[in-house]
Amino acid sequence: MSKLERDMNSYRAKLNLYTKELRKAKRDSWARHCESIENTSEAARLRKVLASNPTTPGYIKHPEGSWSNSSQETLELFMETHFPGCKNTDIPGSKQSNLLESTQQELNIEQIITEQKIIWAINSFKPYKSAGPDEIIPAFLQNALNVIVPWLRVIFTSCIKLRYVPMSWRKVKVVFIPKAGKPTHSTAKDYRPISLSSFLLKTLSRRTSMCTRK
Template sequence: MPHDDEVEPPPAILRKALWEARRRKVNAIIGSDANARHTVWGSSDINVRGELLFNFISSVDLFICNRGNSPTFVTAGREEVLDLTLVSRDAVPLISEWKVLNDHSFSDHRYISFNLDRACPVRKPFRNLRNTNWVLYCRKLRSALPAAPPRDSVLSANAIDECVEVFSSGCRMALESSCPLRSQKGKGKPLWWTPELSELRSSSRRFFNKARRSGLGDDWALYKVGLAIFKSEMKKAKRSSWRAYCESVEGCQESSRFGRILSKSPISVGYLRDGAGEWTSSSEESLLYLKLLLDAHFPKNQSVERASLGELQGGESAFVNLLDDRHLTWSLNSFKPFKSPGLDGIIPAQLQRAIGVPRKVAFSPLCSGSWW
């Protein structure tokens, strides 16, 4: 909420956000640099902006989380409470341990911390497929696969489905054994971070702490110089890292991703409206409404059960010739190893590694008597 804004606080975008939250019946948590003073949230006095903002907070049933009068804004000549944490009524029980931290924030505003109960996301374990032990994977897959159907057998659709399920289950079991789950860790340093930046950051913090304790103008001037040097070097490091990344972009895939990064209007799934006239509120919700499209444009859409393949008829030998080992191997190797999996959860790398397994699985029983 800029102090020089001609419009009385809060700005229109916040009013609109609160209206939307009430419409969707969801809670709101607001962190703001209000640039307004009022004794209710710990300021030293009350100004016009503070009075206007307090009246708005009362009118829309928001609650102020600020506790005490620890300054949230600190400069060489002034300390004041200008930053607010506001929540809707139903979210008040979820907020606890609100406080202003003493950590240096590299700004004239200090960090504000609070706990949001029962809202911490659960960190799910994951598998880094690029770190798979492929030797162990092949050994586990070899032991998991049963004997292959005869080379000259022609199976029904149900029998083929059973073969596919056996192979898919074997791949999943082998991957679980050779690529164990790992727990998520916190974010590491960015690629552009250097030991020199760490030293400059520590130096800036020391200058800030010394200036706050002494209150001397010379110490504050020294802190501002140190902070300016740190921010300048950090910008240079970011710029150099970005330039190096841009120069390294080669190929269609990387260029496409690079284009999405720079795009000002990224492509997203459009919003849909159901039969009751209600619009979806996000791209994720729109994906769940894809069945609406099928029902609207294909009202008679029904699943069709496959019949048995039966015996091959004449003229289909050319199709059978495409299903030999050479063509299947070429087809599998044409995929990028770690391309996103389908509904079965199997990535191309699993199929490519399975090529070297002696006891192999056939994708079609028409091509060979082995499991490949």
Template sequence: MPEGFTVIAHKKDPSALVLVRRPPFDICPMCVTKFVVAAYCQATAYHFTLVSVYAPPHKPIEPVLQTLEEVVAMSRSPNIVFAGDLNAKHRAWGPRAGDDRGARVAEFASATGLVFLKDPESEPTYETAYASSWIDAICPRGGLHLAIQIGDTRNEKRKRLTRYAQSELLGALAQEPWFSRVTKSQPASSEALEYILAGFYRVFNHHLKRHLRPVKGRVGGRSWWTPDLALQRKCVNAKRRRFQRCADPTLRSFLKQDYSASLAQFRLRVKEAKRAYEAECHSACSRANISSQSYREAFGKTRPPRLLPPLEREDGTLTSTHLESAALLLRTQIAVDSTATDPLSHTVIRQLASAPYDSSAQDVPFTENEVSDVIAHMPPSSSPGPDFITPLLMKGLFRVQTRFVMFVLNAALRLGYFPHCWRTGRIIFIPKPGRPPQRTTSYRPICVNSVFGKTLERLLNGRIYYILWHNGFIHNN
């Protein structure tokens, strides 16, 4: 499966599946069996249940229809779409006379309020020289009216900040006059500092939006295909037509042997061309970076996007939507700060934190070398916080606007205030390997904070460690 796709299917020998790639809505799997896969999809303006189904022709269709009835009963949305290969014939979706399986499907659709979208005069599901068949169907519920578009449905092109655009962004920030004006002020309260940071993020987001570049789509086609292979394919096709049109049995046998040999040789050349092309691609990737995409695919290091599955509650029931699963994870895996459970030591700390910061003993302001050392030791591959400032951008911003960065960090130190915009983070739940996916204890939460906030936190930690070491509170070992 290409990178970026997520498969919703049964683990052992699935016959039905749902492929997901950057959907504009949230997805929660509802029912995953060998022959039926149902997923609840929810966006801001709409919601529906998508069902992929396959009914094998050599087995009774009743168990599959019973599973579909259970999906209809448990669906959180009245908008339901069924699509799949039912191996059933009926005049509702094909020109041929129906059979017993088709009658059962039609009865099920009538009982559940489904309508058949497929035109009976449409092209067959498959067609050979001797037979053709109409055995698949798409059935939405009657009240669902959504336009279906085939192809790339993204209205807006995805954009990203390239390395060149990042350098241009830093150049624009270096010439921005707002920084020189704001650094002449002296914030006297936490509200003033919050106001300055709000202005900074407005300026930064304005320039960031201007320098984002559209993501180029992958070039389609077969890069390993050559003109020699195209010419050889034409020769093989000509030999095939000559063999099929020959009426002489003796000559036909000779032409068949010649065609088979040419076809085998052509397939061998195609296989060799594919292998040589892939080897060159992998070698080029390895020369650029040993831990490239080729390495990750070869050693199983790729991480496809994951969907949050239904989770098991305390009473044994399962969640039915992604919002219920997220709420259950937050309730069971994230500690809630409550004064009702505070011991005496925490009560004292809470009172100290809420008291006004008024002291005659002021901390020494952060030095430029101190801040530069903290920023230089940031891992460059760390994820950005909600403000989309990466460690590389932070290093560049400190280089072009050193005075502003020092101004903000020292203002927070002088006021004894950690800004609210740096306290906000994104919580990501990482699955633990080898754990049951339906249990809440199988996920480890991490919080992605602002890089600005991480910088201030590490600066404060360094000051605290120095105080502990200077006063002998740290053991020598």
């Protein structure tokens, strides 16, 4: 590019015009996106993106009126309130049950766990639902169907035959959401728990539960 003054001035003017048009296109695109939102889940996702200070539980009151003294105590109070009797235990391993012996039972499993039915189960989830501890959202599975479905069929079939659920699938992430309409959110009962588990387990569960209802 020529470094003559008139050429540099022309370059700067065109660069400024390009920058203005780019900003305008971004604003118009964002406006169209916001106007296209029609359901609650999309609006909630947008709010989460825009929230600079997302709502997180801090210190809350015990039933007798005293306040929790730490974040750990707050979490323990949430667990006692919403999951009474639940204990944190270390499970070093899990015994596998014997393989199903009945040929008829094995035949039924092969009919239930088919590649077409696994694809149906995976596609029944909304692509960007919140993931469990494994951080796998449905969109990941939906965009890799050709690769993962044959492997999932083998894994799901083995899970049922062995009556065994992989340890990583048993982990659940719980998020406590403030209940709408509450004047304050100072007690554990002012929140509701959302349990986020693995979509691999949900796929197997949805596949087998649909066949059970039939």
